[in-house]
Amino acid sequence: MENRHQLDLNTELMVLNMGPSHPATHGTVRFFIKLDGEKIIHMETEIGYLHRAFEKHCEDGTWSKAFPYTDRLNYNSAPQNNVAYALAVEKLMGMADKVPARTVYIRTIMCELSRMADHYTNLGAATLELGALTAFLYFVEARELTWDLIESVCGARLTSNYVRIGGLASDLPEGFAGKVKEVFAKNRVFWDEFDKLLTKNRIFLDRMRDTGAISRDDAIAYAFTGPCLRAAGVEYDVRKASPYLAYGNVDFDIPVGTTGDNFDRYLVRMEEIRQSERIIEQCLAQMPSGPININDAAVRNPSKEEVKSNMASMIFHFKNTIEGIQVPKGEVYVPTEGSNGEVGFYLVSQGGGKPWKCRVRPPCFALTQAMGHMCKGSFLADIIPTFDMINLIGGECDR
Amino acid sequence: MGRLIDLCKRKLGDTVLSAHEQHGDETVVIRKDALLTVLRWLRDDDAMKFDFMMDLTAVDYLGTRARSERFEVVYHLFSLKNNHRLRVKTLVADDDPVTESVVTVWVAANWFEREVWDMYGIIFKGHPNMKRILLYEEFEGHPLRKDYNIRKRQPLIGPEN
């Protein structure tokens, strides 16, 4: 009986084009959606609107010149990309263990600060797109405060260009630990407000729970990493699986979800903000003193005073700038845990001052690929929370 | 030599063209025609269990190698269960840039292979949708090849510069 009714109805499918300039998608992306009523039958995703030739630029310049371009991959957490690239180059040069301990700790702090900023942005923007403007305002301010910390370290809010091969651009400013304490105290208030507004909010739950879900096995098959993989119940975090930087020396937990839906992704991110605070506080307590740069003029430029007073330093400064730091022939892949998932740099050197190949594994590329799979069978409106929670960052996805 | 390389060599014999270990990363180069069988084995074997295809890319070695080995397609595999990684490579010739698609092994490979086609012009046989992904269909050439100039623009609208 029911079937006959359906036969009588005009059940032509509608094809809808969503994007590429759509108000509810942060980042430029285009969805071709085949709809049966409000139900998604099929969905194709088109990306590439922000392709800016990252790899070609890296191959075009010296090893150090790639840093500003790595900033603009995942621009929400620029220092993480800086660190990931620096770690890869250092490993390729065989000097990973010569990097000073203080640098390792400062890098860890910067990574976690940017993870916090990234999650604030992601969650804030997501709620904005779901219509919860108030919550957005809280987290934008929390992000401003986090950016103030990053700015006090490296002078830039967003695109930091802070890390160098074998060191850092500058040391922590005076009184940094105190400032961190102040900011965290304020941010916890924002976090609590945000939590109160959303986590038990009926409308928010209806939009988030059981939408965009992916099973554990599918998440692995689609090469999910980061919060989205952990939300699906897989306890994989590069910081735990193969500890780098100072992550082996600090105590923190990995939040893991159960259902892999948007709400679990939200909860995982919320908890990760808390865990990042923990990591930073421990790092500040353990912070070793000492130099921040490797003591090797062929890698890290000597100080300005030395360059102007010492002939040998002058020569190194000149050679490092013009010819680039010399990296021996070889190849390396270094995985790190970015805010969105595994950020891995695959570098190939043929010797000399320029990278032969500088590939970054973009976590949200793999996540965006599964959009069609996750949205199939759900409603049109579910695209928005799903797309928010995979956190597509154009610079990283399209490079 | 690394443990994984040993295992590969013992099982695969002369399918492994070469292998090396650098900075703790183990790499095997395998024959192109055996690619799918080898990758399936790597995915399913208990000692290997590479359930993640983390990354797939290509490298253009123009001018440093024979043209029959110009391109390398590189797979970075990761095993959640065993927490180990392996890099698998195959060689692709300049005049016949074709290799097997691995979408049937890891569904994640779909977009990665499209990107390699877009950037390097390597065709993946058996891929369900071999189209450009980052650039537009009207684009001519493949920009990450070493013989493509970084500033060679092909705008859809507006002037060249």
Added chain:
Amino acid sequence: MGVTREERNIEAALGDSVILTQVDKVIGWGRKYSFFLYPFITACCGMEFMSVAGPRYDLDRFGAALPRFSPRQADLLFVVGTISHKQAPILNKVYNQMAEPKWVFAFGACVCSGGMYNNYSTVQGIDTILPVDVYVPGCPPRPEMVFDGLLKLQELVANERSSKWPRGKSQYEPRVKR
């Protein structure tokens, strides 16, 4: 509101109960505090745009708070972030869909000139496609710079002549129809 000294004298002589002005001036004065902007956000600068619109910097204060997500309702096109050649026809389309009068705000170095990205995929400044009214460089520009740009734009709008409009479609047609 008299424009010249003479006009102001006349206004004073009539006890300031009369306003002598020009229609263009009144319209410009009205327009400059009521921008409806269309944020065309593509890249990193969008993060800074969020801050500009957020509580600390608060774009609201300048009468340009309400983003319109349909180009037909907007009169200020905020181009925020790198424009690639793949993106350019879309930007062009959005511009042509906007009703006149309309202004274009180039937010960030990439939009102004291509910035760091002098390569095969990036448009070397959107002024190769559209007429631009204000350029704000910076990678990304700080919110203070954006406000400075906005104030400059307000000044420009206040002094505009109505004969400037309509400006018409952008001068470029897509090479390939989609």
